[in-house]
Every structure is written in C-alpha cells, then in structure tokens.
Amino acid sequence: MSTTSVPPRERKREIREQAVIRFCGDSGDGMQITGSQFTNTVALYGNDLATLPDYPAEIRAPAGTLPGVSGFQVHFSSSDVYTPGDSVDALIAMNPAALKMNLADLKPNGILIVNLNDFGETDLRKAQMTANPLEDHSLDAFRLFTVELTKLTRAALKELGLDNKTVDRCKNFFALGMCYWLYNRSMDGTIRWIEDKFKSKPVLVEANRLAMQAGYSYCEATEAFQISYEIPPAKLKPGVYRNISGNTALAMGFVAASQKAGITLFLGSYPITPASDILHELSTYKNFGVITFQAEDEIAAITSAIGAAYAGALGITSTSGPGMALKTEALGLAVAVELPLVVCDVQRGGPSTGLPTKTEQADLLQALYGRNSEAPIPVLAPSSPGDCFWIALEASRIAIKYMVPVIILSDGYLANGAEPWPIPSLADLPDIPVHFEKNPEGFQPYSRNPDTLARPWAIPGTPGLEHRIGGIEKQDITGNVNYEPLNHERMVRLRAAKVAAIVQEVPDVVPAGDPSGDLLIVAWGSTLGPITAALKSERAKGHRIGHIHLRHLNPLPKNLGEVLGRYDRILVPEMNMGQLVMVLRAKYLVDAQGYNKIQGKPFKQSEIEQKIEEMLD
Amino acid sequence: MTTATLPVYTKKDFQTDQEIRWCPGCGDYAILSAVQSVFPELGIPRENFVVISGIGCSSRFPYYMNTFGFHTIHGRAPAVATGLKVARPDLEVWVVTGDGDSLSIGGNHTIHMLRRNVGLKVLMFNNRIYGLTKGQFSPTSEIGKKTKSTPYGTTDRPFHPLSLAIGAEATFVARSVDVFQQHLKETLKKAAAHKGSAYIEILQNCNIFNDHAWETLTERDARSEHVVQLEHGKPLIFGKNRDKGIRLNGLELEVVALGNGVTENDLLVHDEHDPRPSYAFLLSQMELRPGFPTPIGVLRAWGDVPRYEDVIADQIRDVQAKRGIGDLAKLLHAGDTWEVRP
Numbered sequence: 001m002s003t004t005s006v007p008p009r010e011r012k013r014e015i016r017e018q019a020v021i022r023f024c025g026d027s028g029d030g031m032q033i034t035g036s037q038f039t040n041t042v043a044l045y046g047n048d049l050a051t052l053p054d055y056p057a058e059i060r061a062p063a064g065t066l067p068g069v070s071g072f073q074v075h076f077s078s079s080d081v082y083t084p085g086d087s088v089d090a091l092i093a094m095n096p097a098a099l100k101m102n103l104a105d106l107k108p109n110g111i112l113i114v115n116l117n118d119f120g121e122t123d124l125r126k127a128q129m130t131a132n133p134l135e136d137h138s139l140d141a142f143r144l145f146t147v148e149l150t151k152l153t154r155a156a157l158k159e160l161g162l163d164n165k166t167v168d169r170c171k172n173f174f175a176l177g178m179c180y181w182l183y184n185r186s187m188d189g190t191i192r193w194i195e196d197k198f199k200s201k202p203v204l205v206e207a208n209r210l211a212m213q214a215g216y217s218y219c220e221a222t223e224a225f226q227i228s229y230e231i232p233p234a235k236l237k238p239g240v241y242r243n244i245s246g247n248t249a250l251a252m253g254f255v256a257a258s259q260k261a262g263i264t265l266f267l268g269s270y271p272i273t274p275a276s277d278i279l280h281e282l283s284t285y286k287n288f289g290v291i292t293f294q295a296e297d298e299i300a301a302i303t304s305a306i307g308a309a310y311a312g313a314l315g316i317t318s319t320s321g322p323g324m325a326l327k328t329e330a331l332g333l334a335v336a337v338e339l340p341l342v343v344c345d346v347q348r349g350g351p352s353t354g355l356p357t358k359t360e361q362a363d364l365l366q367a368l369y370g371r372n373s374e375a376p377i378p379v380l381a382p383s384s385p386g387d388c389f390w391i392a393l394e395a396s397r398i399a400i401k402y403m404v405p406v407i408i409l410s411d412g413y414l415a416n417g418a419e420p421w422p423i424p425s426l427a428d429l430p431d432i433p434v435h436f437e438k439n440p441e442g443f444q445p446y447s448r449n450p451d452t453l454a455r456p457w458a459i460p461g462t463p464g465l466e467h468r469i470g471g472i473e474k475q476d477i478t479g480n481v482n483y484e485p486l487n488h489e490r491m492v493r494l495r496a497a498k499v500a501a502i503v504q505e506v507p508d509v510v511p512a513g514d515p516s517g518d519l520l521i522v523a524w525g526s527t528l529g530p531i532t533a534a535l536k537s538e539r540a541k542g543h544r545i546g547h548i549h550l551r552h553l554n555p556l557p558k559n560l561g562e563v564l565g566r567y568d569r570i571l572v573p574e575m576n577m578g579q580l581v582m583v584l585r586a587k588y589l590v591d592a593q594g595y596n597k598i599q600g601k602p603f604k605q606s607e608i609e610q611k612i613e614e615m616l617d
Numbered sequence: 618m619t620t621a622t623l624p625v626y627t628k629k630d631f632q633t634d635q636e637i638r639w640c641p642g643c644g645d646y647a648i649l650s651a652v653q654s655v656f657p658e659l660g661i662p663r664e665n666f667v668v669i670s671g672i673g674c675s676s677r678f679p680y681y682m683n684t685f686g687f688h689t690i691h692g693r694a695p696a697v698a699t700g701l702k703v704a705r706p707d708l709e710v711w712v713v714t715g716d717g718d719s720l721s722i723g724g725n726h727t728i729h730m731l732r733r734n735v736g737l738k739v740l741m742f743n744n745r746i747y748g749l750t751k752g753q754f755s756p757t758s759e760i761g762k763k764t765k766s767t768p769y770g771t772t773d774r775p776f777h778p779l780s781l782a783i784g785a786e787a788t789f790v791a792r793s794v795d796v797f798q799q800h801l802k803e804t805l806k807k808a809a810a811h812k813g814s815a816y817i818e819i820l821q822n823c824n825i826f827n828d829h830a831w832e833t834l835t836e837r838d839a840r841s842e843h844v845v846q847l848e849h850g851k852p853l854i855f856g857k858n859r860d861k862g863i864r865l866n867g868l869e870l871e872v873v874a875l876g877n878g879v880t881e882n883d884l885l886v887h888d889e890h891d892p893r894p895s896y897a898f899l900l901s902q903m904e905l906r907p908g909f910p911t912p913i914g915v916l917r918a919w920g921d922v923p924r925y926e927d928v929i930a931d932q933i934r935d936v937q938a939k940r941g942i943g944d945l946a947k948l949l950h951a952g953d954t955w956e957v958r959p
Contacts, residue, residue: 044955189953238959242952252948259945266704286936288943291703291929296729300696303689307669307700310687311708315700333690423949460685460701460708463664468633468679470688480635481680 012227013184018077019231020085021179023172024102025094026063027056027070030172035072036418037190038179043243043420044189046233047076050529052084052602053416057273057356064118064126069101078232082533084417086604090182092175094118094149096127103139112142113178115171117150145224149174156214157207166204170211177215184230187212237422244421246385246414247274250318250344251281253392255288258314260393261400261432265290266308268301269318273356274412275346278318298326302343306330309339310469312436312459314396318344321363322353328371331405335375335495337469338446338455340399340406342392347411349600358600359412361525362576367407368554368583374492376499378402379553381409383528386421388414391551394505397432402502403454409553411575413526413602440464445479453498503555509548509563517544518616520567522592524550524580527573527603534608543616553580561588569615571595573603626657633683644795644821645674648742649681651798652711655805656684659709667710669698671718674749674823675742678713692723695730698737699925706926709809712739716757717747720776724756727816731785733925734813740805741818742795743778746827764826779901779916782816783894788922789815790897791915795822796835800846800913807915813924834911847900847914852884855910863903870899872908889918 023034032053039051052073061068075085090111093099095118106112119134133139134146153171154164173194180187191209198204219225244252258265267290269279283292291308295301302317309315319327324345334341347363349355367379378398382391388410395406437443437456445467446455458465467479475482476490511520513535523531528549535547546567550556564570564584570592572581578594585592595611597603624630631653639645656666666684670676672691679686689697694712702710719727719741730737746764747753753766757778761770782790789811793804801819808815820831833843845855845863853863854875862884864873873879891897897917904911937943 040953044953046955046957236957238957240950240954240956242950242954255943255948256945259943264704266700268700285943285948286933287940288945288948289933289937291933293700293703295696296725299693300699300726300729303693303696304700304703306689307687307697307702308704309700310697311701311704313704329690330693337687423954426946459705460667461665461705463662466664466666466684466686468682468686468688470679470686471690472688 011225013230014227015230015232017079017231018075018081019090019183019229020073020075020088021090021092021183022071022073022088022102022105023092023175024069024071024098025172026098027058027068028060028063029070029094030169031070031072031094034172034176035074037176037193039074039418040193040243041180041185041189042074042076042183042231043241045185046236047078047231048081048234048236048420049074049076049418050081050084051075051418052413055357062126064095064097064123066097066101066127069098071098071102076231078234080234081419082529083602083605086606090179092179094172094175096123096129096133099133100127100129106142108141110142111145111182112139113145113147113175115149116146117148147178147218147224152214152218153211156210160203160207160210162203162207167207170207173208173211174215174218177212178219180212181216181219182225182228184228187216236420239422241420241422243418244386244389245277245416245418246382246388246410247277247346247416248281249385249388249421250392250408250410251278251285253389254282254314254316254342254396255285255290256389256429257393257396257432258290259288260429261314261396261434263434264313266293266305266313266315267291267318268293268295268304268308268315270295270298270301270323272298272320272323274348274415275318275320275323275344277415278344278346298323299330302327302330302341303333305341306334306337306339309341310459312457314342314400315340316342316344318346320346320348320356321350321366324363324366331377332371332373332375333471334405335371335377336471336474338403338495340403340457342395342399342406342408344408344410346415347409349598355600357412359526359602360575360598360600361409361411361527362579362598363409364524364553364576364579365582367409374496376496376554377405377407378499378502378555379407379409380551381525381553382414383525383549383551385414385417385419387551389421393430393432397430398502398505400432400434401454402452402498403457404499409525411526417526436462437465438462443467444477445469446474446477448494451501453494453501500555503558506552506555506557508559509550509557511546511548511563513539513546514544515546516566517546518567519543519545519569519571519612520564521545521547521571521573521612522550522564522580522584523547523573524553527575530603530605530608531573533605534612537605538609538612543612545612550580556587564588564590564592569593571611571615573597573608573611575602623660623662626663628653628657630663631656631683633681635680637681638677639674640825642824643674644744644823645678645742647795647798648740648801648819648821649678651801651805652682652740655802655809658806659809661709665707665709667701667708668713669694669701669710670713671723672749673715673718673747675713675715675821676718692718692721693726694718695723695726695735695737695739699730699733699735702735702737703926703929706736706924706930710737712737714739714741716741716743716745716755716778720756720778720781728781728785731782731787731814731816734788734922736813736924736926738808738815739817741778741816742821743818744821744823744827745830746823748823748826752826777901777905778818779816780898783898783901783917786894787816787917788813788919789915790901790917791815792818792820792913794820794831794835794913797913804914807918811918812920813922843910845910845912847887847889847912847916849887849889849915852881852886854881854884870903870909889915890920891917892919892921
C-alpha cells in the first residue's frame with residue numbers, strides 16, 4: 001500500500017467531551033493488548049479514564065466462536081470519569097462472534113468497524129449466524145465501516161517475508177492504528193512499547209509497527225472517515241500520574257507497607273483468576289527483598305504466610321473465592337494465635353468455579369462470618385483501582401497494630417480495570433510502627449496492650465521469650481492450653497473486643513451529595529464509579545440524595561447508624577443477592593432496600609439512576 | 618544473634634511446666650525424652666529452636682518443649698514451618714507429626730516440603746491408628762484391619778511412609794523406634810546434622826487403640842531377627858547370632874545365611890549417600906516381603922541438594938546485586954507517567 005503519495009485531505013475534526021470505545025474479537029486476537037495500549041496512550045495524553053477488560057475463562061476457546069470473544073472497553077474524557085461507560089461510541093469487532101456478543105452496547109449512529117475478511121460463511125456459522133449482518137441492513141442504525149483488515153495487514157507486511165499466521169496476528173495493531181487516527185492520538189507510546197516488548201525479535205517490532213502505521217495511513221488516505229474526534233485533556237488535580245490497575249496497586253501497596261514497617265514482605269499464593277497478577281507482580285520485586293512463595297495449594301499459601309508472620313515478616317496471601325473457601329480453617333488459626341496477616345480476596349462470580357474472569361461482590365458474608373465458631377476479622381474494601389494501593393497499606397497497618405488477620409475484598413473489575421492515579425510522595429504514606437517484644441521480664445504471650453488489646457509480637461530467636469502458641473483455646477494472659485468454660489468465654493469476648501476496637505482507626509462517614517434528604521445510597525467496593533455518576537445526574541434533577549461508600553466493612557464506622565437515620569429511604573446496590581443490606585438491616589434495624597445485579601458485570605450508571613427514580617417515585 | 622558463648626544446657630532446660638496429657642504408657646513419652654536429651658547437645662541457642670506441629674496426639678509435643686512452639690492445624694505444619702524457615706533461615710525448626718497428620722490430611726504438604734528440600738526436621742510418629750479421635754484406621758494401617766470406622770476391616774491399601782518420602786526425593790530419610798532410646802537419639806542427631814529436609818519415621822506404640830503394633834520388632838527376643846540396623850559403609854547383617862545378611866541380586870534384595878561359602882563380602886554394603894533414590898527405595902520396601910527384617914537407621918542422607926530457603930535468599934541477593942536495592946519512589950514512578958500542571 002502506498003500511502004505517502006496520497007496527500008492528507010481536509011477532514012472535519014470534532015471536539016467531544018468524552019468517548020467510549022470497545023475492541024472485541026477472538027481471545028487470540030490480542031484485544032486486551034490493543035485495549036491497554038489505547039488506554040496508556042489516552043492516559044499519557046491527559047484524559048481521565050476507566051477501563052473494563054472482559055475476557056473469557058478459556059485461554060483459547062475455538063477461534064471465531066461465541067465463547068471465545070474477548071473485549072476491552074475504554075472510557076476517556078476531558079472531565080471526570082466514574083465508569084467505563086454504559087454504552088459505546090465506537091465498536092471494533094474483529095469477527096462475527098464479537099459483533100454478535102457486543103452490538104447491543106453500541107449507541108445508535110455509533111461507529112462500527114468490522115473486519116470484512118472474517119465475515120465468510122464459515123465465520124458466520126461459527127458465530128451461529130444465519131444471515132450476513134453486513135448485507136441484510138440489520139446494521140443500518142450504525143455508521144458501519146467494513147475494512148479488509150486481514151488483507152490490508154498482509155499487504156502492509158508483505159516485504160517482511162513472514163508467514164501468514166504471524167502476519168495475521170498483527171491485524172489488531174492495524175485496528176489500533178485506525179483508532180489512533182480516529183481519535184487524533186500519537187502512536188509514539190505504542191511504538192516504544194512494541195520496541196521494548198519484542199526487543200529480542202526485531203522483525204516483530206517491524207511487523208507490529210508497520211501494521212499500526214498502515215491502519216493509521218489507511219484512515220488518512222481513504223475517504224472512509226469523514227470526521228475524526230478530539231477529546232481534550234481532563235482537568236485532573238496537579239501532580240504526576242500513572243495508569244494503574246487494582247492488582248498492580250495492591251502489589252505496590254504491600255511493597256510500600258513492608259518498607260514503611262521495615263520488615264520483609266512474604267507472599268504465599270496459589271495461582272487463581274483474577275488474583276494471580278498480584279503474585280506475578282510481587283515476584284518481580286525481589287530487589288525489595290520480597291519473598292514470593294507459590295505454594296502447593298491455597299491452604300499452604302495462607303499457612304506459609306502465617307508461618308512467616310510468626311517469624312516477624314509481613315505475611316500476606318492473595319486469592320479469589322474458591323481459594324478463600326479453602327483458607328477458612330487457617331484464618332481461624334490466625335484469629336486464635338493473634339498474628340498479623342493480610343488476605344486479599346479478589347472476588348469473582350460464583351458459587352464454586354462460577355465465572356472466573358467476571359466480577360462479583362458475593363464474598364462479603366464469607367469474609368465477615370465464614371468461619372467456624374466466633375472468629376471476627378476486620379474487612380476492608382477498596383473502591384477504585386488506585387484505592388487498592390491505600391487499602392494494602394491500611395490493611396497491613398491494622399494487622400500489625402492489632403495483631404490480627406485482615407481481609408481485603410477487591411474484585412475482578414478493580415483487579416483488571418485501570419485508571420489514572422496520582423503518584424503519592426513517600427511522605428504521604430502512613431507510618432507502620434512495628435514493635436517486636438524483646439524483654440523477658442514478666443513476659444506473657446497473651447498479655448494485652450490496653451488501647452488496642454493486641455498481644456505482643458514475640459518472634460522466635462528472641463532469648464528468654466520461648467513460649468508456645470496454637471489453635472487450641474488458651475488461657476488468658478499465659479497462653480497455656482485451657483478448657484475452662486469462663487476462660488473460653490473471656491477469650492472469645494477479648495478477640496471480639498479487639499476487632500471492635502479497630503473502630504478507632506475508622507474515620508466517621510461523611511455522605512457525598514446531600515447530608516440528609518430523600519435517599520441515602522450505601523455501597524462498597526467497585527460500585528463507586530456508577531453510583532457517583534448517577535448521584536451527580538440525579539441530584540441535578542433536584543433530588544436530595546446522599547451516598548456513603550464504605551471502605552471499612554468490619555468494624556463499621558461509629559457514626560453510620562446516625563447517618564442512616566437522616567434520610568427517608570436507604571438504597572444498597574450490590575453485585576450480589578443483598579449481603580451488605582442484610583448486615584445493615586440486622587445491625588441498625590433500618591428498612592434498607594437492596595438493588596442487586598449478579599451478571600458478572602459492573603452496574604451501569606443508567607441502572608442506578610433508574611433505581612433511584614423508582615425509589616423516589 | 619549473640620556471639621556470647623552458648624550456655625551449657627541440660628535436658629531440664631527443654632522441659633516445660635505443663636502437665637503432659639498423653640495416656641500413661643504412650644510411646645510419645647519416650648520420644649519426648651529423646652528429643653529433650655538431644656537438643657541440649659546440638660550447640661544451638663535455645664531461643665533458636667522452634668517446634669511446629671499439626672493436629673493429633675503427637676502434635677501436642679510443642680507444649681512440652683521449652684522452646685518456641687506452634688501447634689497449628691491438621692496437616693499443615695510443614696507449610697507453616699516452610700513460611701517460617703524461608704523468612705528466618707537461621708532458626709532450627711522441627712516438625713512433629715503423625716501418620717494421619719502427615720500422610721492423610723497433610724500428604725500434599727509433606728511431599729512438597731520434601732521435594733523443595735526445606736531445612737526442616739520432621740518427626741513422624743507412626744502408630745498406624747488415629748488416636749486422638751479414638752481409634753479409626755490411618756493411612757498406614759494394614760489392609761483388613763478392624764477399627765472403629767472399619768468393623769469389617771479396612772479396604773484401603775496402606776502407605777509406606779519412607780517409600781513415599783523417597784518418591785518425593787527427600788534428601789534425608791530415616792527410621793527409628795520409640796523404645797530404642799539410644800538408636801533414636803543417634804538418629805535425631807544425624808537428622809540435626811543434615812541441612813535439607815529430614816524425614817524420620819518413628820515407630821510408636823499407641824497402647825490404647827493399637828497396642829502391640831510394632832511388637833514383632835520391639836519384643837526383646839524377636840528384635841534381632843526382625844530388625845536390620847543400617848550403618849553407613851557396613852554390610853547388612855541381622856539375626857540373633859548375626860548369621861543372616863541381605864544380598865543384592867540384580868534389582869532385588871535377598872536374605873542369605875552366612876556360611877557355606879557366603880561371607881560378609883557378598884553382602885550389600887550400606888551407602889546412605891547414594892544419590893540415586895532407587896537404592897533407598899529398595900530398602901524402604903524390604904520388610905514388606907516375607908522373611909525380611911525391617912531396616913532402621915538412615916536410609917538416605919544426600920547432602921548435595923541446596924536448601925530451599927538458601928536458594929530463595931541467594932536469588933534475592935543476586936537480583937539486588939544486579940538491579941540494586943529496591944527504591945520505593947522509583948517503583949511508584951515506574952513505567953509511563955505524565956504530569957498535570959496547575
């Protein structure tokens with residue numbers, strides 16, 4: 001394809017406040033890479049953004065089939081972004097299956113780019129389509145652009161002498177190049193990434209770069225697009241930013257916590273979707289002295305972390321729902337021996353294997369209550385990818401200060417979703433003081449700090465502190481084995497009182513929006529975005545609405561009951577069957593109403609808006 | 618750690634004031650006594666000893682040892698101990714477990730600890746029964762055994778613990794018997810001297826639920842006929858009059874009578890340092906065949922495999938040497954960043 005000879009044409013460029021774009025194709029088509037490259041580019045440009053990667057649990061379902069469809073959605077804007085977007089402005093569908101699975105989310109008159117070369121009879125059959133949508137006018141409501149992506153990519157790369165299979169793997173970069181033209185973005189960042197990614201294979205650097213540039217030039221040269229879009233940078237708070245996903249933020253947060261505490265970070269983990277990236281990420285931080293132990297199973301993952309905590313390290317373990325279930329007994333042990341430990345549960349759809357790659361919030365009651373007997377554990381939930389960093393620090397700080405296991409409830413959406421994140425300075429990080437008991441004089445393993453009720457952290461190797469701990473009931477103060485009825489009740493109440501005392505670390509809630517009024521929305525975790533967006537639009541209509549987003553789910557903030565009483569109605573949207581709402585109703589005797597979505601997908605802004613209006617009708 | 622000279626410890630220094638809650642006559646008392654006798658002789662500061670256990674009668678052990686101790690949950694002691702040892706390689710960590718704890722619920726952790734060669738000493742008390750739950754069969758109970766949960770006899774083929782450990786390529790594998798005090802102490806000392814994982818099966822009598830389980834080995838008269846003591850560099854000889862030996866015939870072991878042309882020179886000479894697990898495996902299966910004695914002592918002590926915790930520490934040191942010690946500010950700013958100006 002000769003592109004240099006064609007002079008650039010005068011084309012309309014339209015300024016838009018925001019855009020939502022989704023790349024979708026076969027799971028072998030590289031849609032996640034394409035999406036994250038586009039994301040990095042718009043982030044570097046200064047847009048605010050949110051992303052929604054959506055990929056199947058199967059590594060490679062049969063090519064071209066419906067179960068094999070993988071997608072990546074980016075919402076980027078010149079104003080604040082709260083969600084990845086309810087519907088999309090531009091959809092890039094690499095095959096009929098991707099088109100079928102994603103078309104419903106494309107706005108009327110939205111841009112639809114499809115790879116014409118993958119709409120043959122076989123392709124349609126694999127997608128269980130009887131008619132060709134490119135020919136039957138079923139796509140008339142959209143601005144359809146059929147592009148011979150495969151053919152054009154092959155033409156662009158023909159000089160390189162690569163086989164067709166390798167060449168065809170570059171067609172996602174052709175599509176990416178088109179999108180860069182469509183949204184007036186520079187290809188430089190992605191070229192740098194390609195050069196680094198394929199540095200050992202120069203021919204692939206060339207191939208991907210050429211494919212992307214060919215896609216860009218194709219738009220430049222053809223009359224296909226009469227218009228391109230410009231989304232100016234957002235007015236973010238001044239500072240240095242980077243793009244961050246929840247799992248990366250958790251990993252970095254734990255490194256920061258171990259540095260602030262001055263102790264070794266030990267991660268015991270067993271690979272599980274969608275938490276594995278925490279293990280991957282931390283395993284690259286050996287230069288921080290981080291020990292990552294890929295255990296033989298979920299149980300060894302947590303028990304090795306308990307062993308490391310006993311040794312005086314910051315012991316953590318990362319998992320998802322099924323792994324969480326397996327760790328239950330060991331969590332009880334950590335409660336009984338009162339050692340610091342942080343457990344990250346990156347929630348996914350369940351029960352059982354459920355929806356490994358989809359998001360859900362249905363492990364709340366498991367985290368709060370899912371152990372034998374009375375085994376209270378503090379529970380924290382981050383509300384955005386960047387917040388995961390701060391939650392890791394907060395959980396580590398509480399675990400060490402109170403000598404207690406702490407559960408972090410992240411979810412698949414936070415784990416893989418990304419947002420621009422203002423990089424904190426080291427001075428902004430909380431201190432995490434660590435005190436190892438050294439003094440044998442009057443040492444008792446279950447004596448307690450009067451403020452926190454924490455027992456001393458007395459680690460092996462300390463002369464004169466030899467003592468025994470275990471999961472069997474202990475005598476108050478001495479820690480000796482004890483089965484006396486009143487001692488048991490005392491110990492149960494002490495352990496509960498210690499967790500309850502953590503409330504002194506929990507800031508009072510201040511509702512966003514109206515401080516009192518018609519409706520209060522109470523929520524937690526990754527639903528922050530759509531609720532914030534819906535709150536804004538519904539308040540603009542004159543409704544008096546407040547919103548509380550709980551980061552601490554146990555113990556709950558001191559003033560929560562009082563705040564609940566300031567509103568006529570309470571709405572609790574959750575991606576589960578109503579778990580927080582059950583806790584609130586039980587604890588505060590309020591008539592809170594649940595709004596529940598269990599589809600493996602985050603709430604849309606419009607869904608929350610609709611529910612608010614229904615409640616206020 | 619202090620550089621001051623080590624206090625002279627006695628057995629008493631390793632005893633606690635806790636009332637021991639094993640049944641009178643339990644084999645555990647003898648093992649406790651042996652361990653409390655050996656620890657003072659190891660030249661290790663008392664505060665550096667950690668005894669970790671799972672669940673079961675044997676797992677009460679830490680409460681009776683005046684060291685650091687951790688009574689964990691069923692089967693998981695090797696995993697807790699691995700985390701501890703990796704975080705603090707300087708500690709001397711002993712795991713106390715039983716046939717149910719180590720081979721049933723904790724089987725997975727046992728084999729993975731052994732293949733990694735974590736520097737842990739594992740004392741596996743094998744009494745071929747579940748004692749603490751009052752008498753169900755265990756993974757080492759003989760097939761057909763009538764127990765509380767198998768009134769018509771067990772239908773399960775048993776594990777042979779040392780075969781299993783060798784199958785997992787354990788670097789130190791030994792066997793001793795609760796009542797063979799001197800032998801037990803010597804075996805514990807050898808285990809202590811080994812750097813990697815040491816797995817010691819201690820044949821232990823549960824006089825309540827499985828009394829006489831090892832009687833053929835422990836009865837004074839029968840002992841020498843049914844036990845062959847393995848000694849490195851020495852031929853395998855047994856019998857009251859030391860008149861029988863073990864000879865290697867191809868890939869099989871055979872019992873031969875000494876005399877009539879058969880001399881000690883014809884016998885298998887024990888080599889505990891043989892790097893091939895196949896030799897130790899052969900020994901671990903010996904007593905299963907009629908007419909063969911049960912070997913006790915060190916079956917395998919292969920010192921050439923690095924300890925897991927050292928490999929991990931070395932890797933961290935290497936990365937730090939190559940990349941420099943991690944800098945948190947740099948980490949936070951890694952990758953593409955951009956500045957939003959006021």
